[in-house]
Amino acid sequence: MSNxxxxxxxxxxxxxxxxxxPATTALLLRACTTFEGGGFSDExxxxxxxxxxxxxxxxxxxxxxxxxxxLQNYYKLxxxxxxxxxxxxxxxxxxxxxxxxxxxxxxxxxxxxxxIVETARCCHxxxxxxxxxxxxxxxxxxxxxxxxxxxCFFRLxxxxxxxxxxxxxDNSTASIDAHAVNSIRRxxxxxxxxxxxxxxxxxxxxxxxxGFCTCLS
Numbered sequence: 124m125s126n127x128x129x130x131x132x133x134x135x136x137x138x139x140x141x142x143x144x145p146a147t148t149a150l151l152l153r154a155c156t157t158f159e160g161g162g163f164s165d166e167x168x169x170x171x172x173x174x175x176x177x178x179x180x181x182x183x184x185x186x187x188x189x190x191x192x193x194l195q196n197y198y199k200l201x202x203x204x205x206x207x208x209x210x211x212x213x214x215x216x217x218x219x220x221x222x223x224x225x226x227x228x229x230x231x232x233x234x235x236x237x238x239i240v241e242t243a244r245c246c247h248x249x250x251x252x253x254x255x256x257x258x259x260x261x262x263x264x265x266x267x268x269x270x271x272x273x274x275c276f277f278r279l280x281x282x283x284x285x286x287x288x289x290x291x292x293d294n295s296t297a298s299i300d301a302h303a304v305n306s307i308r309r310x311x312x313x314x315x316x317x318x319x320x321x322x323x324x325x326x327x328x329x330x331x332x333x334g335f336c337t338c339l340s
Contacts, residue, residue: 128179130207133160134172138200138208140243141182143256143275144236145224147197148173154240157247173198181207185223187233197224197233216258235259235274235292242277242288251281264289264317271313289314 130138136158140146146154152169155162163169173196176182181204184196200208202221224232239256246253255278262276273289280286293307 133158141200144239254278266316269313
């Protein structure tokens with residue numbers, strides 16, 4: 124660690140979001156309204172704090188192209204940042220979690236990041252608690268010989284009730300009726316069957332209980 128930084132609750136909220144997804148400066152500014160201790164008043168103050176966290180070794184950045192032209196940085200946790208947030212005994216993600224986003228995955232990665240940020244913002248605005256978040260490909264739903272891994276998964280609670288929300292982000296690279304094993308139609312059918320079975324069994328079924336929804340973008 125090159126610089127010593129005292130982490131505030133707001134800093135920990137920022138690191139927690141980066142443990143869910145890489146995020147650009149613009150996305151972090153949108154998300155900061157959900158951070159404990161309050162958000163950043165403007166982009167300049169956010170950049171200053173990101174520079175401090177980078178200097179301390181908690182995060183790392185890379186440039187990426189913006190839709191309207193030009194470049195902006197996106198940020199990821201470093202191994203040190205992950206250890207500070209999750210504890211040194213927590214199982215570490217794969218090496219790709221800490222590495223630069225592959226150009227072939229950039230569109231999907233940042234579209235998913237937008238979904239995650241907007242979901243967090245909506246939950247915060249409506250006082251819905253995000254009880255658990257599971258990253259892309261870290262959760263598998265199995266129905267017979269069919270398997271599906273959502274791009275992200277939220278376990279939400281509100282008014283004493285729990286709700287499961289899984290997302291699939293589709294970049295329109297194939298038709299819904301494509302014959303591929305991972306086609307959108309096959310994924311939807313697998314989710315639907317899983318939901319029907321989970322609703323007909325006790326709430327402990329597969330550890331996720333009743334109330335299951337899949338959203339596609």
